[in-house]
Amino acid sequence: MKVAKFGGSSLSNAEQIKKVSRIIQNDPAIRIVVVSAPGVRFPEDIKVTDLLIDLYRCQSNGEDVQKPLQLILDRYRDIITDLDLDESLVETFEKTLLTYLDTIKDPKRLEDALKSSGEDFNAQVMSQYLTSIGNPSKYVSPKEAGIIVSDEPGNARLLSESYEKIAQLRDEEELLIVPGFFGYSKAGDIVTFSRGGSDITGAILASGVDADVYENYTDVSYIYSAHPGIIKNPHAIHELTYKEMRELAYSGFGIFHDEALEPVYKHRIPVMVRNTNRPDIEGTMIVSTREIDANTPVTGIAGDDGFISISIEKYLLNREVGFTRRLLQIFDDFGVSIEHIPTGIDNISVIIRQQKLDESGVSLDTILNKIKEVLEPEELEVEENLSLIMVVGEGMREGVGVLNTATEALSQSDINIRMINQGASEVSMTFTIQSTQEEKALKTLYNAYFNK
Amino acid sequence: MKVAKFGGSSLSNAEQIKKVSRIIQNDPAIRIVVVSAPGVRFPEDIKVTDLLIDLYRCQSNGEDVQKPLQLILDRYRDIITDLDLDESLVETFEKTLLTYLDTIKDPKRLEDALKSSGEDFNAQVMSQYLTSIGNPSKYVSPKEAGIIVSDEPGNARLLSESYEKIAQLRDEEELLIVPGFFGYSKAGDIVTFSRGGSDITGAILASGVDADVYENYTDVSYIYSAHPGIIKNPHAIHELTYKEMRELAYSGFGIFHDEALEPVYKHRIPVMVRNTNRPDIEGTMIVSTREIDANTPVTGIAGDDGFISISIEKYLLNREVGFTRRLLQIFDDFGVSIEHIPTGIDNISVIIRQQKLDESGVSLDTILNKIKEVLEPEELEVEENLSLIMVVGEGMREGVGVLNTATEALSQSDINIRMINQGASEVSMTFTIQSTQEEKALKTLYNAYFNK
Numbered sequence: 070m071k072v073a074k075f076g077g078s079s080l081s082n083a084e085q086i087k088k089v090s091r092i093i094q095n096d097p098a099i100r101i102v103v104v105s106a107p108g109v110r111f112p113e114d115i116k117v118t119d120l121l122i123d124l125y126r127c128q129s130n131g132e133d134v135q136k137p138l139q140l141i142l143d144r145y146r147d148i149i150t151d152l153d154l155d156e157s158l159v160e161t162f163e164k165t166l167l168t169y170l171d172t173i174k175d176p177k178r179l180e181d182a183l184k185s186s187g188e189d190f191n192a193q194v195m196s197q198y199l200t201s202i203g204n205p206s207k208y209v210s211p212k213e214a215g216i217i218v219s220d221e222p223g224n225a226r227l228l229s230e231s232y233e234k235i236a237q238l239r240d241e242e243e244l245l246i247v248p249g250f251f252g253y254s255k256a257g258d259i260v261t262f263s264r265g266g267s268d269i270t271g272a273i274l275a276s277g278v279d280a281d282v283y284e285n286y287t288d289v290s291y292i293y294s295a296h297p298g299i300i301k302n303p304h305a306i307h308e309l310t311y312k313e314m315r316e317l318a319y320s321g322f323g324i325f326h327d328e329a330l331e332p333v334y335k336h337r338i339p340v341m342v343r344n345t346n347r348p349d350i351e352g353t354m355i356v357s358t359r360e361i362d363a364n365t366p367v368t369g370i371a372g373d374d375g376f377i378s379i380s381i382e383k384y385l386l387n388r389e390v391g392f393t394r395r396l397l398q399i400f401d402d403f404g405v406s407i408e409h410i411p412t413g414i415d416n417i418s419v420i421i422r423q424q425k426l427d428e429s430g431v432s433l434d435t436i437l438n439k440i441k442e443v444l445e446p447e448e449l450e451v452e453e454n455l456s457l458i459m460v461v462g463e464g465m466r467e468g469v470g471v472l473n474t475a476t477e478a479l480s481q482s483d484i485n486i487r488m489i490n491q492g493a494s495e496v497s498m499t500f501t502i503q504s505t506q507e508e509k510a511l512k513t514l515y516n517a518y519f520n521k
Numbered sequence: 522m523k524v525a526k527f528g529g530s531s532l533s534n535a536e537q538i539k540k541v542s543r544i545i546q547n548d549p550a551i552r553i554v555v556v557s558a559p560g561v562r563f564p565e566d567i568k569v570t571d572l573l574i575d576l577y578r579c580q581s582n583g584e585d586v587q588k589p590l591q592l593i594l595d596r597y598r599d600i601i602t603d604l605d606l607d608e609s610l611v612e613t614f615e616k617t618l619l620t621y622l623d624t625i626k627d628p629k630r631l632e633d634a635l636k637s638s639g640e641d642f643n644a645q646v647m648s649q650y651l652t653s654i655g656n657p658s659k660y661v662s663p664k665e666a667g668i669i670v671s672d673e674p675g676n677a678r679l680l681s682e683s684y685e686k687i688a689q690l691r692d693e694e695e696l697l698i699v700p701g702f703f704g705y706s707k708a709g710d711i712v713t714f715s716r717g718g719s720d721i722t723g724a725i726l727a728s729g730v731d732a733d734v735y736e737n738y739t740d741v742s743y744i745y746s747a748h749p750g751i752i753k754n755p756h757a758i759h760e761l762t763y764k765e766m767r768e769l770a771y772s773g774f775g776i777f778h779d780e781a782l783e784p785v786y787k788h789r790i791p792v793m794v795r796n797t798n799r800p801d802i803e804g805t806m807i808v809s810t811r812e813i814d815a816n817t818p819v820t821g822i823a824g825d826d827g828f829i830s831i832s833i834e835k836y837l838l839n840r841e842v843g844f845t846r847r848l849l850q851i852f853d854d855f856g857v858s859i860e861h862i863p864t865g866i867d868n869i870s871v872i873i874r875q876q877k878l879d880e881s882g883v884s885l886d887t888i889l890n891k892i893k894e895v896l897e898p899e900e901l902e903v904e905e906n907l908s909l910i911m912v913v914g915e916g917m918r919e920g921v922g923v924l925n926t927a928t929e930a931l932s933q934s935d936i937n938i939r940m941i942n943q944g945a946s947e948v949s950m951t952f953t954i955q956s957t958q959e960e961k962a963l964k965t966l967y968n969a970y971f972n973k
Contacts, residue, residue: 328837385783394846413949473925487947499865
């Protein structure tokens with residue numbers, strides 16, 4: 070059996086919902102469908118979730134809620150009309166939203182309840198439409214499905230006890246339509262996952278029912294071996310491992326929400342990336358292990374900017390037991406997570422993301438002063454505007470010359486490698502370079518590995 | 522002015538002492554001479570320090586001390602006779618050793634006092650001989666010189682207050698002969714530096730008197746760009762920076778005791794490596810900064826074996842704030858210092874020296890179990906018998922292609938690089954490989970950089 074999740078762009082209007090329905094009708098193996106809220110229909114459009122957030126904003130600022138409320142209901146009314154469904158559904162949605170606005174006083178809970186409605190309403194629409202075209206289906210709320218989560222508004226985590234109830238969904242005979250993005254706390258409150266969380270719902274259900282595959286439908290046909298915005302027509306990846314996906318996702322391959330795939334990863338359930346608009350294409354399969362083709366050791370190349378390196382030098386540094394640990398403690402204490410730690414003999418660098426520094430609210434100077442105070446370095450150097458370039462591939466551990474291809478290409482393009490990192494996993498190599506050279510580096514590496 | 526230190530092989534017998542004396546006579550800039558104990562004269566010989574350690578061993582085991590005592594006195598008697606000095610000096614030495622054996626009850630203090638005698642007696646011999654050939658010189662004990670150290674037997678550290686008194690040695694008109702390897706505690710006890718500590722004495726005095734150069738005489742003419750045991754006739758290095766020296770010293774360039782150069786490094790005093798047997802050769806100069814020749818970006822290549830990597834994998838590892846710090850804490854708690862920490866996205870490796878693990882008395886299994894318990898990794902992999910290969914050179918930060926030369930050479934020689942580490946200092950790159958490939962890797966890298 071399959072669990073299929075459809076993203077916001079796949080369900081943005083009636084036409085898209087019809088496409089999705091055809092996919093479901095044509096594949097009886099799909100037994101559970103997870104839906105997102107309607108996404109954008111055209112570039113300047115606003116997605117329903119953002120309209121709901123606006124509704125919450127108006128309510129909490131004491132502004133008039135009618136305008137955003139009507140915009141939301143209009144979106145669903147258009148869909149419902151175009152699908153020839155009973156318009157009373159819109160009234161039900163209106164009543165639900167008004168009840169939330171009237172009765173939920175805790176702002177965080179209200180925000181979560183309103184935000185969850187985008188997916189919840191769309192699941193109801195989807196279920197009614199499928200039934201109306203002769204494909205009986207049942208709307209199942211996350212509560213009925215058994216998705217019980219921790220009570221952290223906006224950042225719910227599945228409680229492991231949920232899996233027992235979720236497993237029972239396997240026995241349902243009807244096609245099940247489940248809204249993504251939220252679960253229920255033990256006390257019965259709606260709690261959403263972090264943003265992009267419909268992927269999480271799909272992954273939870275796929276592992277809970279031990280699906281043969283988790284199909285994730287969006288508007289792209291494949292995961293590509295490089296970013297199509299930088300490399301024209303990059304190679305499509307037909308199969309990659311979770312490990313490769315994680316390495317690529319780290320640096321800008323934003324197909325999945327970072328934590329979304331953890332449940333399927335743990336249960337070793339393959340994930341298939343598919344395109345709602347091109348159901349004929351098989352897409353990219355994400356698997357636990359795969360066969361390596363020695364001719365294509367590299368699976369993908371990705372880059373990300375916004376990194377800072379902080380380098381410390383001190384004579385006999387590597388004789389001081391605990392030096393590194395004390396250095397990391399400083400970052401820990403300030404709540405700034407560390408990306409990499411390249412080490413020399415008497416020097417060590419810490420690479421952090423500018424964004425994580427900003428989020429911590431701590432200034433770079435504060436951290437530098439603390440380092441000076443605690444570790445008394447002889448030299449302390451900061452380099453900003455750095456990019457990390459990652460070359461990723463399970464086949465890298467087989468081929469001796471993979472690294473050499475990269476360094477030769479970068480050298481010939483006069484790209485100055487500030488740092489290199491290749492860990493024991495050997496599924497990736499990371500090059501730190503100046504951000505101004507990122508695009509050039511990606512192009513030169515892509516050509517070296519894929520256009521030889 | 523110069524401070525010159527002569528190693529054990531430079532002072533192993535009368536003939537060597539005469540050579541040293543000629544060097545001193547020919548260079549009036551040498552104002553302070555630091556001497557080691559007599560070293561080995563031929564391959565199977567035992568150096569005086571080891572005879573002294575044997576004397577200590579006999580005493581503490583309640584065995585007869587006469588045999589080792591006579592062996593020691595014989596060594597000095599031969600030297601004194603051959604130098605035509607007054608044999609009463611041997612009696613003085615015997616009296617000194619017997620007094621130590623009779624009066625010092627604390628075993629650690631006795632060991633230190635006995636061990637220090639090798640240098641102390643040799644300084645007295647040297648001073649008398651120089652004076653006898655018309656070159657007046659004065660034996661100065663470390664106490665008179667002002668070398669006051671921490672009271673840690675076998676591991677003395679200079680107290681910074683010492684420098685005030687040491688500076689006064691500048692005003693001495695006579696040539697001063699100072700025994701290396703030990704200082705005096707505030708309470709007046711002899712305390713030795715860690716092994717190889719004559720280098721430390723020389724460095725302390727050179728910085729204390731603000732010498733123009735610290736000449737370090739041994740039996741090699743240069744620091745070489747690779748180990749002569751592996752590469753036939755490697756290039757001699759004429760100038761290298763402290764930083765380069767430290768990086769090379771880390772992996773087997775055992776010319777200096779690791780901590781020995783810290784005082785001169787801090788005071789930016791150049792160190793000259795010279796050969797007692799070839800005083801015509803200028804040797805290798807170790808400096809704070811030097812001009813870079815773009816044609817020779819690499820200064821030296823070194824390798825060292827006996828490393829272990831412990832690799833951890835866990836999905837979303839890099840999202841866990843403090844994961845790395847907690848990992849290092851485990852090694853800290855067991856007293857095992859860490860060499861490198863290559864990181865991927867969801868994996869991290871820790872590279873340690875087998876020797877440091879052995880010294881800690883902790884078994885690898887104990888550490889692995891603690892890691893499993895604290896960090897719950899999904900995979901935990903250990904690789905033993907690894908070598909680190911270091912390519913070192915200040916010029917590396919200028920040249921884009923330096924790395925590429927290494928990876929190409931290693932790739933062509935089918936050497937599998939397990940890990941790479943290039944820090945922000947860019948004075949070195951480290952390749953982790955299997956120890957069975959170490960010699961091949963060193964040869965191939967040497968050829969790539971030096972025989973192009």
